[in-house]
Amino acid sequence: MEPIIIVLIILVVLVFIALMKTVQVIPQASAAIVERFGRYTRTLNAGLNIVVPFIDSIRNRIDLREQVVPFPPQPVITQDNLVVNIDTVIYYQVTDARAATYEVSSFIQAIEQLTVTTLRNIIGGMDLERTLTSREEINAALRGVLDEATGKWGIRVNRVELKAIEPPTSIQDSMEKQMRADRDKRAAILTAEGIRQSQILTAEGEKQSAILRAEGEARAAALRAEGEAQAIRTVFESIHAGDADEKLLAYQYLQMLPKIAEGDANKLWIVPSEIGDALKGLSGAVGNLGPMGSGGSGGSGAARTTKENVRPRREQPPID
Numbered sequence: 001m002e003p004i005i006i007v008l009i010i011l012v013v014l015v016f017i018a019l020m021k022t023v024q025v026i027p028q029a030s031a032a033i034v035e036r037f038g039r040y041t042r043t044l045n046a047g048l049n050i051v052v053p054f055i056d057s058i059r060n061r062i063d064l065r066e067q068v069v070p071f072p073p074q075p076v077i078t079q080d081n082l083v084v085n086i087d088t089v090i091y092y093q094v095t096d097a098r099a100a101t102y103e104v105s106s107f108i109q110a111i112e113q114l115t116v117t118t119l120r121n122i123i124g125g126m127d128l129e130r131t132l133t134s135r136e137e138i139n140a141a142l143r144g145v146l147d148e149a150t151g152k153w154g155i156r157v158n159r160v161e162l163k164a165i166e167p168p169t170s171i172q173d174s175m176e177k178q179m180r181a182d183r184d185k186r187a188a189i190l191t192a193e194g195i196r197q198s199q200i201l202t203a204e205g206e207k208q209s210a211i212l213r214a215e216g217e218a219r220a221a222a223l224r225a226e227g228e229a230q231a232i233r234t235v236f237e238s239i240h241a242g243d244a245d246e247k248l249l250a251y252q253y254l255q256m257l258p259k260i261a262e263g264d265a266n267k268l269w270i271v272p273s274e275i276g277d278a279l280k281g282l283s284g285a286v287g288n289l290g291p292m293g294s295g296g297s298g299g300s301g302a303a304r305t306t307k308e309n310v311r312p313r314r315e316q317p318p319i320d
Contacts (some may be wrong), residue, residue, distance in 0.1 A: 001180070002008065005241040017053075018053040019053075021048055021051070021053035021054065022028060022051060022052070022053045023048065023049075023050060023282045024044060024048075024050070024051055024109070025047070025048055025049075026044050026046045026047060026049060026060065026061075028046045028047060029046065029064045029065045029169075030046060030061060030063055030064060031043050031044065031045060031046075031061070031062050031064055031094075031097040032044040032049075032058050032059075032060070032061050032062075032097075033058070033059040033061075033062070033097060033098060033101050034051055034056050034057070034058060034059065035054055035057050035058075035059045036052070036056050036057075037055070040059075040098065040102065041056060043097050043098055046059075051185055053184060059101065060097075060101050061098045062094050062101070063094070064093070064094055064095075064097070065093070066091060066092070066158060067091070067092055067093065067094075068091055069089070069092070069108060069111070069112075070087070070088075070089045070163070071087070071088045071089070071090065071112050071115060071116075071131055072087070073085040073086065073087050073164070073166070074086055074087075074088070074116050074119065074120075076119055076120050076123040076124070077123070077124060077128055078124070078126060078128050078131055079124060079125060079126055079127045080127045080128055081130050082167060083168060084107060084123070084128065084131065084163055084165055084166060084167050084168075085160070085164075086117065086119060086123070086164070086165050086166075087163035087164045087238065088115055088142075088160065088161070088163065089160070089161045089163055090111055090115060090157060090159075091145070091157070091158045091160070091161075091300045092111065092150070092155050092156065092157050092158065093155070093158060094107075094154055094155060094319060095154055095156050096154025096155065097154065098155070099152065099154030100153055100154040100155060103152055103153045103154065104153045104243070107153050107154075107155055109151065110150075111150060111155070111157075113148065114146060114149055114150070115142065115160075118141075118142055118145045118146065118204055119138075120142050121144060122138055122142060123138070126138075126145070127237060128167060128171065129163060131253040132165055132167070133166075135144075135162050138162060139159075139160050139161060139162060142160045143157055143159065143160040146160065146299040149217050163300055172283060185279045266305075
């Protein structure tokens with residue numbers, strides 16, 4: 001009985017193993033290559049699949065999702081003989097599991113080497129400045145070459161990105177100095193423009209201020225002239241309205257004469273011809289007021305004093 005039990009156990013284990021090899025579950029977005037006696041038979045898609053146990057075998061399981069592969073920095077020589085290190089990232093997707101398995105031994109390694117050689121060809125035709133400013137152009141050219149070459153491998157290159165472009169250290173230092181000089185130049189230009197604009201605004205303000213000041217002074221002078229004219233007109237009208245006699249006018253005339261002679265610079269002044277008439281009128285007025293004074297001689301003395309005060313000064317003839 002014991003040998004029979006052992007045989008039954010062995011048969012159960014074999015059946016279980018056969019069932020496990022017969023039923024193959026493929027995850028979503030994956031594919032499996034089936035070979036029968038070492039020859040390609042079919043491709044298993046996602047889901048439950050049945051294969052012949054011990055005859056069919058799973059050669060390779062391939063992920064059909066888009067993959068991201070970063071490549072290490074690669075030294076590349078530009079057209080002006082400068083060595084730059086370029087990091088690249090490839091976005092690819094397997095579209096044909098059979099071609100990716102049988103057309104190339106390792107499609108990852110093949111894509112990497114193809115990327116390096118293509119990148120050197122592209123960068124070799126550009127100088128450093130164009131290389132640093134033409135990433136989109138380099139990406140497009142690199143993607144076109146890779147997509148064309150990997151099509152027969154069942155690979156589609158969706159995108160190529162340059163992570164970094166590192167020029168030599170000496171070139172980086174020179175570029176930093178150049179950028180710093182450009183910033184200083186722009187700062188100096190902006191400062192000069194600001195000073196120029198400030199001076200223009202200040203000059204415009206001073207101009208407007210001078211114009212307004214001149215207009216104010218002209219307006220004030222006009223108002224003063226109008227006031228003086230009005231005052232003269234009022235005095236003239238008052239004199240005519242009061243019917244002033246010649247005696248009062250002569251007295252006012254004599255009061256104004258000392259003011260004419262005021263000042264140290266007045267070395268010569270001219271007495272009008274009407275001064276005689278004014279003195280006659282004033283003498284007559286003083287004679288009429290004789291009883292109110294100290295005596296007739298006192299009045300004539302006052303008249304003489306007034307005449308002496310108003311006697312014009314004559315210039316001495318020049319001595320030869």
